[in-house]
């Protein structure tokens with residue numbers, strides 16, 4: 001499923017999302033179908049699939065852009081951060097933010113991006129290299145809308161830091177899988193709706209390597 005050796009790719013893909021059974025295309029379609037906007041942010045996206053001619057079936061930002069073509073720049077907005085500029089030309093509605101690290105994500109708020117607006121924040125093998133995980137999680141949480149999800153992978157030895165910083169940033173664990181080898185732990189956090197915050201406080205003892213369906217648990221507890 002994921003390669004088990006050293007990182008070799010900067011092409012960009014939604015492999016980590018696949019591993020946790022998140023379908024970004026479906027999420028985007030559902031948001032747009034219900035008359036809302038869709039906003040996606042990829043941290044350290046590299047080429048994000050734009051190096052070659054994408055098709056609407058490509059499972060990367062370029063494929064998403066192709067698929068959402070008619071909404072791009074109107075109701076669908078895709079953002080990529082990179083440490084340096086990678087892209088000279090991108091479709092309208094797709095924005096690269098160069099010189100932004102995972103920890104420095106709040107810089108986007110000075111670049112016309114409003115906090116509390118992203119449906120999905122994704123980082124495949126990029127936030128993985130971030131030494132300041134607390135700043136990364138706080139900034140990502142600030143940029144997510146309520147109900148939005150953050151998916152990334154990290155080294156297993158960072159589990160304790162990730163767990164504590166996520167909780168401090170108001171994020172709750174949705175799913176995690178230890179993918180093994182260099183891929184480390186793949187995790188999905190959710191920024192809960194206000195109404196669920198009290199329930200979440202009771203469940204503060206979330207353990208990262210347990211895979212639980214939190215949304216379903218919330219539904220049951222709230223009903």
Ligand SMILES: C[S@@+](CC[C@H](N)C(=O)[O-])C[C@H]1O[C@@H](n2cnc3c(N)ncnc32)[C@H](O)[C@@H]1O
Nearest residue numbers: 007009010011012044046101102124126129130
């Ligand atoms: C193995 S590549 C992965 C690229 C792409 N996400 C993919 O899945 O193909 C690692 C990327 O992480 C980026 N990176 C390294 N340290 C970072 C940090 N602290 N914050 C954000 N990106 C970082 C590098 O610039 C590089 O583009």
